[in-house]
Amino acid sequence: MKLIKGFRDIFPYSDNVIEDSVLWNFIEKSISSKLENYNFEKIITPIIENKTTFNTGIGNDTDIISKEMYEFLLYKDSQVTNDIIYCLRPEGTASTVRSYLENSLFKRRKINKLYYMGPMFRYERSQKGRYRQFYQVGAEILGSKDIFYEFELISLGVDLIKETGIDDFVVEINSIGDINSLNKLSEEVRNFTNKNKEKIQDSDFEIINKNPLRFLDKAIHKYNFEDIPKSSDFISSDSKLRFDEIINLLDKNNIKFNINHQLVRGLDYYNDLVFEIKSDSLGAQDTILAGGRYDKLVSKFGGPETFCVGFAAGIERLILLSSSDVRKKAYERIDFYVAYQKPDFKEFANEVCSRLRKIGFNVLIEYEFKNFVKQIKSADKMNSKMLITIGEEEMNAKSIKIKDMSSGKEDIIKNKNIEKDIKNISNNEK
């Protein structure tokens, strides 16, 4: 009986922040509510897909596909039932696009703003901020090339990060050029590497033959070439114009960013805009959020030409970086602790609880009686905002006493007015 290597349980009161379900819950909620502020709708796709979805989606020669996929054949009655290879999804964009096409979302709305949140799987050595099962939140805008959508997405990314209390981050952006520019660049890389044949390892030539751009991404740093072909040398005037526009928009809206011409992404489907948000305090895995434009992916899947832009963020990484403020807030979730002085008062205390829960409050009562002082200490320990005490006096006067735990202020409320008066008190708090 043991957890699988690289996987983890998430449970309450864990000493490890990325295993703490209370914090997880809080952060997932604030992320979703921010996404919904921006009018993104949630899409939920299975965590198992046909492997081909990712082969065509991400690119066969990427590390994700060639060495990090969890793939399997379906076994039933001790035999392989067919020869379809399934896999655990390693990322969210390919599944989203698959579902987008399969459900004809492009026919239902011209522009779809979708988000997903859930576990992804990659078979790699685990490390700080990197796990075999990890959670991503992603946002995708399908169906428009409007530059404002690019802006909206970057702005959303920044907001999501701020939402978790992170402030030491950097936004980096680049344009790798449109599809024509990328083709030109590929050709140029091929020429360049042919010229420098004797300096380049055979294994890297395999990469070049499959996809010259991947060579720039993963192998170029091994060599000390000076005049390497750069995306900025081949960028078309259209792409250049778009890049200037997004820079302008970010500037005007006070979103700070760095231009990084070295920035490329490890997945095949990007063109034009690419961006990342990084933090220094994360160790080797410094990217919190990354994305870009992917205008050819939908047609690669057999759909109509569709302009798309999106990003994904690592939830464990957001949680690792979350501020102490956010962590504290996650534990301030109890509105009322109901303390009763004698076991005989339990029935009434319980009734008060039910009534408060019915009108939407988070209420804690401990049914195994312990002495009054202990109960009050417990209210404090559990971070309850308010304390309700029910003792002899209250029972006689048919009332309850409410204490604000941070100010110490007390109120007495008549039994029959509980619902109305408590709403007033908690409104005054806010």
Next chain:
RNA sequence: GUGGGUGUAGCUCAGGGGUAGAGCAUCGGUUUGUGGUUCCGAGGGUCGCGGGUUCAAAUCCCGUCAUCCACCCCA
């Protein structure tokens, strides 16, 4: 896949061939009407797992597993 560190109580760690330890946390008492930093006490361990050396192993040796960190790559 490669390299290094670490595995002893729920957590953080001390101990280093001869009866298993501390702090924090938990629970109880102090305290049957008021909380955060009072004081006292209790529970909790196959010292990661397997093998070897020894009269005796948590301790020494070998293996293995897990975990952390870095490389690679990525969110």
